[in-house]
Amino acid sequence: MNISVIKYFLAIAILVSFSFSALETKPTEKPVTDKPNIIVLLCDDLGYGDLSSFGHPFIETPNLDKLGATGIKLTNFYSAAPVCSPSRVGLLTGRSPNRAGIYDFIPAPKKSEDIRDLVHLQAHEQTIPALLKTVGYSTCLVGKWHGSSKFNSDEQPKPDHFGFDHWMATHNNAGPSHQNPKNFVKNGEAVGEIIGFSSQIIVSEAIDWLEKKENDNPFFLEVAFHEPHEPIMSPENLVQKYLKYTDVREEAEYFANVENVDIAVGRLIVYLEENNMDNTLIVFSSDNGPETLQRYPRATKNYGITAGLKGRKLWTNEAGIRVPAVMKWIGKETYTGTSEAVVSSLDFLPTFCELAGAKLPENELDGESFKSLLDKGEFKRSKPLIWAFYDAINEHRVAMRSGDYKIMARLVAENEELPHIHNLYDGNIDFVKGAKLTDFVLFNLTKDFAESEDLSAKEPKVFKKIKKEFEAEYKDLLAGSHVWVR
Incomplete structure (x- = not known):
């Protein structure tokens, strides 16, 4: 064998050796299955003191209490606004709702001088589900939307535009009440009357979506309860249970309404456990504080409590914006305990993006990632709320x-x-x-x-x-x- 052939084979050997070395040291991309499932559970008009773990003397919420006891209970958690629509938009975008032009609740379209009939979450806004979809997530919304005046109209973007693969939602409240609602729309098609109570209906829809999901992708699921917003209706067996604590039936209905949410949450958790979905971050909170009894004619059952905070819904005092919150990462060791860190629903988007490996949007964010709270129990804001x-x-x-x-x-x-x-x-x-x-x-x-x-x-x-x-x-x-x- 001549010297040139020897040099040729020596070069090939060095090249192959280098290639294998490079393969061994090159970092591999994180598998999709390592990304956590993320579930946001959001109540409507729940008071700071309405969970038993936050001090309610009568309402029983064992499933939510357990999430906080085995995960993180947040005592300084804030909604993005003291009323529904801007609060929900802030949660989805990580931005003050004022930047998106959502200043108050969004009514059904009716022309007015201040042109509220135009108000909606605009197409250019980037949201949690849309960003998570870029890194392989499947996404679903069940419950309350309240992000557009012209709900389910081609004139304004629908939930699917903002990244929800599947959605079954109402414009605002369940109607005519939480019992047997008739106003749900599923993926653009009216559903008609559904027998049951809203909290149970939407959790059943969420479980059904999870059952039928065709891939093993991680998922983002928003479960937006209508409870305990008016018009309140609750299962009679639960109402009877709470009548031993009050002689006001409307108050017993409110107590039962909150427990019915807890029961629905328990069903969802059981499903996750039985199906080994052990990499799932669950976050529970409320869109704002409790409604004021008799503030408007139909507000007859609003017995939420503020646990000593000043104000209620529609106030910028604490009871309007400070809400109960618990978090639990099923299947992952995190900080466990009660945290006084100042956290906001605006922080969901940057936190979830960091956990999922998704890029942050280019537009200005007001939220910050609280991943360090999950890791170490420490989080200090660099920007005020x-x-x-x-x-x-x-x-x-x-x-x-x-x-x-x-x-x-x-x-x-x-x-x-x-x-x-x-x-x-x-x-x-x-x-x-x-x-x-x-x-x-x-x-x-x-x-x-x-x-x-x-x-x-x-x-x-x-x-x-x-x-x-x-x-x-x-x-x-x-x-x-x-x-x-x-």
Whole structure:
């Protein structure tokens, strides 16, 4: 064999050796099956104190309590808004709902001066299910949508546009009540009357979707309960159970309504366990605080409690936005215990994207990943949480949580309090931008979660610092808020 042939075979051997070495050291892409399933369970108008683990003296919620006891119970968890539609949009997008142009609940389409009939989650907004689909997830929504004025119309995007492979939902409330609802739509087709109670109906639909899912892809499932929002109806056996605690039947119906959700959650958990879905992160919360009894004619059964927090739904005080929350990662060792970390539903999108390996959207996010809370029980926000709810019942309609403190302010334009506003549009935006933050109040929520003592005069250095931050954050939010034009 001549020298040139020897050199040729030597070169081939070196090349093959290098190739195998490269294969051994090259990191492999994480298999799809290693990505966690993610389930968001969302109640409607549930009070901070409405779970037994959050202090309710009568309502029994053993399944949700167990999730918190074996996972994480969050005592400083916030919704994105003190009312339904903006809260849900904030959860899905990781952005203040003001940036998406959702300022209040979305009614059925009816032309008005402030053009609320146009309001909807716009097609360009990037959502949790859409982002997770890019890394192999199957996705499903069951329950309440409330993200468009023209529900199930080709004039506005439907849930499938935002990444839901399968959806069975209502525009707003289950109607005519939670019992035997008639207004569900499945993948664009009206379903008609369904016998049963809404919480059980949607969990059955979720389980059916999981049963029929044709692949082993990880999944994202949003279970958006209608309970305990009006019109409340509950199983009679549960109502009778709670009549021993109250002689007001409507109150017993409310208690039963919450327990019926817990029973539905228990059914879903049993299904997961029986089918070895042991890499599943479950997050439970509420879209906002409890409704006020008799606030409107049909609000006859709203007996939710706030556990000492000030306000209720539609307030920027704590009871409007601080809600019960528990998390449990089935099949994975995480931090376990009660956490006082300040967490928001805005944080779901960046957290889920990090866990799934999905890229974050390019548009501005207000949420932050709390993966470190799952890993180590530690999470500290780098950016404060801010709410500007122009239709708030309380006077201080703009609020911000920064560390241990919460600062709030009224809005005054032309020497008068800003009128109640449902929507920002080209007819009022200049007026709103001309309004000034005033009459500031400051609370230390770690010492005074009832917001009973204004510290703006007692702690001038803290107040000055946080007030400056607050004004800058509100200015940024207002500048980035969507303005509707007909």
